[in-house]
Amino acid sequence: MSHLNRRNLIVSAGAAALLPGAARAQKRYGPGVTDTEIKVGQTIAYSGPASAYGALGRAEAAYFKYVNDRGGINGRKINFISVDDGFSPPKAVEQTRRLVEQEEVALMFGMLGTPLNTATRPYLNQKKVPQLFIAAGSEGFAQPDKFPWTMGWQPTxxxxxxxxxxxxxxxxxxxxxxxxxxxxxxxxxxxxxxxxxxxxxxxxxxxxxxxxxxxxxxxxxxxxxxxxxxxxxxxxxxxxxxxxxxxxxxxxxxxxxxxxxxxxxxxxxxxxxxxxxxxxxxxxxxFMKDATDPQWANDAELKPFFEWFKKYMPDANITDSLNLAGWAYAQTLEQVLKQCGDDLTRENIMRQAANLKDWRNPALLPGSLINTSPTDYRVIEYLKLQRFNGTVWEFA
Structure with missing residues (x-):
């Protein structure tokens, strides 16, 4: 079991008076966070009947490596611990408990599948651990009144x-x-x-x-x-x-x-x-662009994706849309953690996830903006019908 060293920063009233703004600058950490690291947990299907979706976890890992190579988020590197659940709800529960109780992750991110997220949701809400941007679209993952620590990502x-x-x-x-x-x-x-x-x-x-x-x-x-x-x-x-x-x-x-x-x-x-x-x-x-579609080949918003993909995923298949999805999911979490600043308690991570305002994710179709609130956990709501033409998806 890993243990985090925690320091209590105590500033006397007199010292605070001499340092205006000190209270605002004070760092507040929850489990899984230090001055140099943020631990993010995930279970996903690297084996079993949904193993094709393991590409999502691999893309997210590659994006966090890119973030870390650029200095991390507010100076902290992402320690992304992604483990195989075989698309088995019991195994997902077991692995989630290990990540929370032994690895002491700050949050769980991007778990695949409605039954697995449903199985782990009671535990994570009881423990008050953010269950963020999960790869499942159940309406039950957008119910802050019932499950305030659980938030989906894709359209329900x-x-x-x-x-x-x-x-x-x-x-x-x-x-x-x-x-x-x-x-x-x-x-x-x-x-x-x-x-x-x-x-x-x-x-x-x-x-x-x-x-x-x-x-x-x-x-x-x-x-x-x-x-x-x-x-x-x-x-x-x-x-x-x-x-x-x-x-x-x-x-x-x-x-x-x-x-x-x-x-x-x-x-x-x-x-x-x-x-x-x-x-x-x-x-x-x-609801997302297609990286293989010629209409997006020179898209300014996707230029960073193509550069990242070439450098960090040289052996991956560009036609697998899960690569772009992983890039987009991970960017959304990056934005939340940026908004947290130095307040990286689990409570503030969840608060910032529910406070995305007109945020533009570059992987989404034009016109789509992300807005969340404490009473609205639906992250992406913009849809357009597409038809496959034998090569790419085109708007119908």
Whole structure:
């Protein structure tokens, strides 16, 4: 177990009078913080059924290395401790407890997956440890009244599914919708959000087939959905099952109007394994730029990303959107820690996360600004529909 040396800085009333502003300059540290270091913890799937998303953790580690090479944040280096949870909720809980109790991290950051974050959320809120910018979109991660120490990052699953429902009602109002969804809180929340968005026309969903994250294939579910006569398909899945589904649909000669969960809309992790030709026409809710899209090749905001990627991730695949996502997630945490100044208690870290004002993350689509408050933990809310053209995502 690592122990932090803490110093109590005591300034007498007389000394304070001689040093105006001393109280303001006083450093306040919580666990995991010293004059030279901020410990940040993470568990993520480097193995198991969601291992493709390990790229997110690797990109975040590379970004923090870049930050440290430039002197850190307010003079403190980020000690990023990212460990494998195998996409297993029990393992995630075990690893989270170790990071908090033994490593004494200041906060937990960027954990992947609705079920894992749901499993660790009670413990982290009880311990009053910030659970920040998690890679999961449940509405439950934007509920400061119930879970004040937990904050998501991407658009919520409910917002995303409502968005698809509105698009279908406007453009395919007589569709027969089939849904392939992961049988956990993640998939069920997307399904519920879709039906909520369809409102009185929720009966358009004529087939809904679930799968377990550990299932070897989703072939039988897709055969059932096709057999129900569906001409629209929602892929409420992670990358592995999305790629399987796109390939299977091609094998079946079935080309429904397909919408893909935005967290799986990676050309490298999903569409390339599925087959780029088989993925043409698939839609998703876009909120980030695509680093492979020619329209952003000379984008001034992304120039630092390309420079960072070339130097710090030379062996990574630029077509994997998780690299840009990791860069963007980590930048958001950097901004929060910058705002903290020398008050790096867990309470102030959470306070600053809930006090982002018109902050522009360069990876987001133009027009998207981040605003949070103590009563609004929704970090990103701006979405635009995108369609894959065989090479890149384009606005639909």
């Amino acid at each position: 699953l409910r917002v995303e599914a409502n968005f698809y429902a509105r698009h279908l009602l406007a453009n395919h109002p007589n569709a027969k919708i089939g849904v392939l969804y992961q049988d956990d809180d993640f998939g069920k929340e997307l399904l519920a959000g879709l039906k909520e968005g369809l409102g009185a026309k929720a009966g358009m969903v004529v087939a809904a087939e679930s799968f377990q994250a550990t299932d070897p294939t989703v072939d039988s579910q897709l055969i059932s959905i096709k057999g129900a006569g569906c001409d629209a398909l929602m892929l409420f899945t992670y990358a592995k099952q999305a790629a399987q589904a796109i390939r299977k649909n091609a094998d079946l000669g079935w080309k429904p109007d397909t919408y893909l969960h935005l967290g799986s809309a990676s050309v490298g992790a999903t569409l390339k394994p599925a087959g780029l030709d088989k993925s043409v026409g698939i839609k998703t809710g876009g």
